Amino acid sequence: LGDDDVSRAEELISELHFADIADLLGWASSSQRAKLVDLIRPDFDPELLTELDDELREEVISLLGTEAVAEAISELDSDDVVEVVEYLEEEDQKELLGALSDIERARVEEALSYPEYTAGRIMQRELVAIPDYWSVGQTIDFLRSAKNLPDDFYDIIVVDPRYSPVGIVPLSRAIRTNRPVLIRDVMDTENMRTVVVTEEQENVAHLFRQRDLISAPVVDDTGRLVGVITVDDVVDVIDEEYEEDMMRLAGVGEEDDLSSAIFDTTRSRFTWLLVNLFTAIAASMVISVFEGTIQQLVALAVLMPIVASMGGNAGTQTLTVAVRAIATRELTSTNAWRVIRKEVAVCGLNGLAFAVLTGAVTWFWFDDGLLGAVIGAAMIINLLFAGLFGALIPLGLERAGIDPAVSSSVFLTTITDVVGFFAFLGLAATFLL
Amino acid sequence: LGDDDVSRAEELISELHFADIADLLGWASSSQRAKLVDLIRPDFDPELLTELDDELREEVISLLGTEAVAEAISELDSDDVVEVVEYLEEEDQKELLGALSDIERARVEEALSYPEYTAGRIMQRELVAIPDYWSVGQTIDFLRSAKNLPDDFYDIIVVDPRYSPVGIVPLSRAIRTNRPVLIRDVMDTENMRTVVVTEEQENVAHLFRQRDLISAPVVDDTGRLVGVITVDDVVDVIDEEYEEDMMRLAGVGEEDDLSSAIFDTTRSRFTWLLVNLFTAIAASMVISVFEGTIQQLVALAVLMPIVASMGGNAGTQTLTVAVRAIATRELTSTNAWRVIRKEVAVCGLNGLAFAVLTGAVTWFWFDDGLLGAVIGAAMIINLLFAGLFGALIPLGLERAGIDPAVSSSVFLTTITDVVGFFAFLGLAATFLL
Structure with a gap:
């Protein structure tokens, strides 16, 4: 960490991926951390916040100022916003959520209403759901024109008229199928596993691992589709659960991070x-x-x-x-x-x-x-x-x-x-x- | 486990997913295991073998008979075949590989030539690679007509004339882009991370976790694309690495499974x-x-x-x-x-x-x-x-x-x-x- 040559450091930092910056923040002492945050401020990528431990995230948010953060997080998918705000103090949480659009805020607040460590907390609201009577061509046209789709998705969820998931179409299958074919005829009903929104994240992780899933639709207790969980969230859960086991066996709290006071x-x-x-x-x-x-x-x-x-x-x-x-x-x-x-x-x-x-x-x-x-x-x-x-x-x-x-x-x-x-x-x- | 009513048990078993059968095999005593294997024999799904611990897999293969297994595994992707055969005794390994087509066998044998616990062992050979001057439409047509593609894939790898990866196109992006657009203009060069084939699997897992990757191209030491690693393989690696740490801290060998003698x-x-x-x-x-x-x-x-x-x-x-x-x-x-x-x-x-x-x-x-x-x-x-x-x-x-x-x-x-x-x-x- 070049502490003196600021412009050079700024240049170096701006070339780094947000995940690398998150690592740097973790290794830094608190005074270095303040300098680092100043360096990333002009070019701040909110995804950085999802890569930090809870305590570190709180520190970085207060260094950046809630206003700057509020503006930035409106770019994130809803599951990432939940991750950023869920352990903040109520006041900060309110301020950050205030900057979101009404729909976004309602989504995040609903997610926060589910108990900690359940599917509802890790799922994202942004998803791709289509009826089973569409053709592959219609689906592709819909995907091309639709706004507000998630950044990345891997499976298309097929729903019935009551908005219950009935099957999934992996993208690789959709793209390989000719346009006139009906979704109903290519969808996979056997390898779809739906998760109830109140299911514990540990069980969700076990399901993904056992079935090698990439994504799974999440339903509420009436069976209505409310979100989707993707494997990258599950990898984080697997990490958490293991860490918990290992730490608990040694009598160390889960919140015992290197960055704790x-x-x-x-x-x-x-x-x-x-x-x-x-x-x-x-x-x-x-x-x-x-x-x-x-x-x-x-x-x-x-x-x-x-x-x-x-x-x-x-x-x-x-x-x-x-x-x-x-x-x-x-x-x-x-x-x-x-x-x-x-x-x-x-x-x-x-x-x-x-x-x-x-x-x-x-x-x-x-x-x-x-x-x-x-x-x-x-x-x-x-x-x-x-x-x-x-x-x-x-x-x-x-x-x-x-x-x-x-x-x-x-x-x-x-x-x-x-x-x-x-x-x-x-x-x-x-x-x- | 209904030991008596065989036909009823057979019916129950045939409805189960292979991953559930793998769990059952793990819980069973050795005599129950022999009966179970008899029940699954008529309708045997080779993916089952990838879900078993090394010792259990060996036992199940010898119960099924190498001939039956050899026939079945030719349906698997190359990384799964490697997983099934890598820890078998040489003789059994030879017999199983003999049933594969020449191309398949060469692929598996090359994978086995890489050191244990490296990228070469967990990657699959089946992948989708295209040149950057194609259009999205050409690419989709290629995907629709090509045979021998992997079962599932999430990113298309873009290669230069020397077959070096230069970018990736997530399928969700490809499907949302209009047909005339050139691959070169939609490909993502920033979030592509190539892995060298001799990289340790632990480092690969860290990379996937840090960058939330879904797949990563694997290159040999000349930079030529030789395979792809997908997140489901990485989840297994994360499992393995954690288990190793936890077990080693307690002084237990990694091969210390419940099913060991x-x-x-x-x-x-x-x-x-x-x-x-x-x-x-x-x-x-x-x-x-x-x-x-x-x-x-x-x-x-x-x-x-x-x-x-x-x-x-x-x-x-x-x-x-x-x-x-x-x-x-x-x-x-x-x-x-x-x-x-x-x-x-x-x-x-x-x-x-x-x-x-x-x-x-x-x-x-x-x-x-x-x-x-x-x-x-x-x-x-x-x-x-x-x-x-x-x-x-x-x-x-x-x-x-x-x-x-x-x-x-x-x-x-x-x-x-x-x-x-x-x-x-x-x-x-x-x-x-």
């Missing part, structure tokens, strides 16, 4: 660490039951973290596979028991292998065969629990209607810590003293 | 657990240095896992954010130091908060204010290290050309365990005894 980030991570503190204290209480045992044999204090750590790691392996398989619908109630049995078997086998290894290491280290046997037995017990609960916890959360990624790992490590310490210290107290 | 899964997870055993032993060695201290004050053994666990969790939060940000290119060398400083600050602030909390709990629990002060100080030290290494480790791996998701978390927890135990027990030995 230090204090916000600290606070958002605090909660998870607090939960973890309670579970760590629970594990410590188990240890405190065996204080006397440890005092007599300090080697137990040295070795006990090994049992807990191996249990935590084996359990996390199972947990991650299960969370992922639930997200891709590979793991459902149909095969849940089979998967649980398998995971317990896998962890049990690894438990056996590591019982032998850890037992041998312990034997040599402390010259105590019985101590080796105790740590080996504790290892097997803890890994069996790890496999069982690594699979059970996400399945249970899913059944309870909770995202299986949320807090799975806290539950799991609590169990593997408690079981690990209890099994190891308990066996030691029984057999070694 | 128990013994394979056990073995693939063993390595990671073995690495973890060594690091756990390293942490134990730190503890063993302080055996005498623990013997004098057993409360230390009770409390020490809290320090280690909080460090591990805070570090994992930072690590996950960093791994994810590197994958999305939000974190690069441009802003690395700023992110590291921020993460250390966030962890330091949380360290302060939890120093107070844990210190207070310890004070009340053991009625020992100095012990509370010691655990608080150790907490701050460990969380600072957690933030620093949570960000440094993935950045370092990335710089060394290693996937930052691989083994990041083992390195990190080794550091937070060792630092946690050392800081807590060391401070205790110095100030409490």
